[in-house]
Amino acid sequence: MKIAMAASEAAPFLKTGGLGDVMQALPEALGNMPGNEVCLFLPYYGQIKRDTRWDCEFITSFAIQLAWRQCHVGLFRLKSKSIHYQVYLVDNEQYFDRTPIYGHLDDGERFAYFSKAVLACLNFLDFKPDIIQCNDWQTALIPVVLHGEFRGSFPYTKTVFTIHNIEYQGWANSNFNYDVLGLPASFTETLRYGDASNFMKAAIVSADAVSTVSETYARELQYPYYSHGMSEVLIQRAGTFFGITNGIDVSVFDPSKSPNLPFHYTTDTMVAQKAQNKRALQEELGLNQDPDVPLYVMVSRLAGHKGIDLLCYICHSLMTRPVQLAIVGTGEAQYEQALTSISRQYGGRMVVRLAFDPGLADRVYAGADGYLMPSRSEPCGLSQLIAMHYGTIPVVHATGGLQDTVIPYDPTTGEGRGFTFQSYNGEDFLDAIDRSMSLYYDDRENWNKLAQNDMNVDVSWETPGQSYMEMFKKVAGIS
Numbered sequence: 001m002k003i004a005m006a007a008s009e010a011a012p013f014l015k016t017g018g019l020g021d022v023m024q025a026l027p028e029a030l031g032n033m034p035g036n037e038v039c040l041f042l043p044y045y046g047q048i049k050r051d052t053r054w055d056c057e058f059i060t061s062f063a064i065q066l067a068w069r070q071c072h073v074g075l076f077r078l079k080s081k082s083i084h085y086q087v088y089l090v091d092n093e094q095y096f097d098r099t100p101i102y103g104h105l106d107d108g109e110r111f112a113y114f115s116k117a118v119l120a121c122l123n124f125l126d127f128k129p130d131i132i133q134c135n136d137w138q139t140a141l142i143p144v145v146l147h148g149e150f151r152g153s154f155p156y157t158k159t160v161f162t163i164h165n166i167e168y169q170g171w172a173n174s175n176f177n178y179d180v181l182g183l184p185a186s187f188t189e190t191l192r193y194g195d196a197s198n199f200m201k202a203a204i205v206s207a208d209a210v211s212t213v214s215e216t217y218a219r220e221l222q223y224p225y226y227s228h229g230m231s232e233v234l235i236q237r238a239g240t241f242f243g244i245t246n247g248i249d250v251s252v253f254d255p256s257k258s259p260n261l262p263f264h265y266t267t268d269t270m271v272a273q274k275a276q277n278k279r280a281l282q283e284e285l286g287l288n289q290d291p292d293v294p295l296y297v298m299v300s301r302l303a304g305h306k307g308i309d310l311l312c313y314i315c316h317s318l319m320t321r322p323v324q325l326a327i328v329g330t331g332e333a334q335y336e337q338a339l340t341s342i343s344r345q346y347g348g349r350m351v352v353r354l355a356f357d358p359g360l361a362d363r364v365y366a367g368a369d370g371y372l373m374p375s376r377s378e379p380c381g382l383s384q385l386i387a388m389h390y391g392t393i394p395v396v397h398a399t400g401g402l403q404d405t406v407i408p409y410d411p412t413t414g415e416g417r418g419f420t421f422q423s424y425n426g427e428d429f430l431d432a433i434d435r436s437m438s439l440y441y442d443d444r445e446n447w448n449k450l451a452q453n454d455m456n457v458d459v460s461w462e463t464p465g466q467s468y469m470e471m472f473k474k475v476a477g478i479s
C-alpha cells in the first residue's frame with residue numbers, strides 16, 4: 001500500500017510532545033511491513049535545517065497560491081539509509097524559521113500553507129497514495145484541500161484524520177477560506193463552526209475516516225465533557241471512527257541499551273540494576289540517598305489537563321508519607337511556581353526540575369519506583385507505557401488511553417499493571433498512591449513481580465501498526 005503521512009512534528013527531527021514520538025515510530029512500523037511504500041511530510045523548520053545531523057537533498061521548488069498570496073515551496077528529501085520510509089521536508093523560511101514552532105498569530109495560515117504544499121509536493125513527485133494520514137489540527141486541512149483543489153490529480157486517494165488531542169483544534173476567523181485558504185466558496189461551510197472556522201471540524205467531516213489514539217478516548221470523545229465541542233460532529237462519523245492505542249518505539253526507549261542510562265537492565269536483572277539507577281538518580285537530583293523509600297516521579301508538560309492541579313492539591317499530604325517525589329517538565333507558570341515553592345519545603349525528599357530534557361527523562365523512568373499520571377483526560381499517553389517498559393509502576397487516573405493500558409493490579413491474583421483511580425479528585429488519587437505504597441512496603445517481592453510483568457507487556461508498535469493497516473485497508477476498500 002502507498003501511504004503518505006503528514007505532521008507538524010516528528011522525533012528525532014523535532015518534537016514537543018507525544019505527537020512527535022508517534023510520528024517517529026508509526027511511519028517506521030508501517031514502512032517495515034512488506035508491500036508498503038511510506039513517506040512522511042514535515043515542515044522544514046529552521047531548527048531542522050541548521051541541525052548538522054540531517055543531510056537533505058533539494059528536489060524542486062515552485063509556487064502555490066493561498067488566496068491572493070503566492071507562496072514559495074521548496075521540496076527537500078532526507079538522505080538516510082537507516083530509516084525505512086522517505087522523509088520529505090517542505091521549505092518556506094517565512095513560515096517555518098520560527099522559535100518556538102507553535103504559538104504565532106499566523107499559525108492558521110502557516111499550517112494551511114503546509115497542508116496545501118503537501119498535496120502539491122505529492123503531485124510533483126507523482127506519488128499517488130492509497131491513503132494520506134494526517135495528524136491533529138496542523139494537517140487537518142489536507143482532506144479539505146484534497147476535495148477542493150486536488151481531486152483531479154488523486155481520484156482514488158483516501159484520507160484518514162487522526163486526533164491526538166482534541167483540545168487544540170485550529171480556530172480561525174469565519175472568512176479564513178476567502179482570505180487565506182482560497183478554496184471555492186462552498187468550502188466555507190465545511191470550515192464553519194459556529195461563528196468561526198475550525199480546521200479539526202473540517203477534517204472530521206471531510207476525511208474518509210477519523211481515528212484517535214485509544215479506544216476509550218474514541219468513546220469519550222462522543223461525550224461533551226471530553227470533546228471540547230466536537231461530540232456532535234464525531235457521533236456522525238460512527239462507523240468510520242476508529243480508536244487505535246499507540247505503542248512506543250522500543251528501540252528508542254530500551255532500558256537494556258539506552259545511552260542515557262548509567263546502568264542497563266532487562267527483566268532478569270531489573271531488581272539490582274534499577275536500584276543502582278535509583279541511587280544515581282537520587283544523587284543527580286539532590287535527593288537523599290535512600291534505597292528503601294519509594295521514589296515516585298512524573299515527567300510531564302505542566303498543563304492543567306495533565307492533572308498538575310491534583311498533584312499540587314495532594315502534595316503536602318503526600319509528603320507526610322515516607323516517599324520521595326521528583327517532577328520533571330515545563331509548562332504553565334502557575335504550576336511551575338507552585339511546585340517549585342512546595343518542593344523547597346521538602347529538601348532532599350522532593351525535587352522539581354523545570355526542564356524538557358529527554359536524557360534526564362530516561363534516567364528518571366529508569367531510577368523511579370512509581371510513575372504518577374493523574375491526567376484529567378488523556379488521549380493515549382505514552383509516559384505510562386515507557387514507565388511500564390522500564391519496570392516503573394504506574395499510578396493513573398482511569399481515563400482515555402490510561403484506562404486501556406493500565407489494568408488495575410489485583411493483589412489476590414497478582415494480575416494487572418498498576419494502580420488506578422476512577423473519579424478525578426485528590427483524595428482518590430492519594431488513595432491510589434497509598435495502595436501502591438502498601439505493596440511497596442508490605443510485599444516487596446510482589447512489587448518487583450508486578451514491575452517485571454510490566455516490563456514484559458508488549459508496548460511496541462507491532463500490534464498498533466497492524467491495526468492501522470487494517471483501518472487503511474477498510475478505508476481504501478482493499479480486503
Ligand code: GLC
Nearest residue numbers: 018019164213379380381382
Ligand atoms: C498527545 C496526547 C497523548 C498522546 C499523544 C500521541 O500528546 O495528549 O495522550 O499519547 O498525543 O498520540
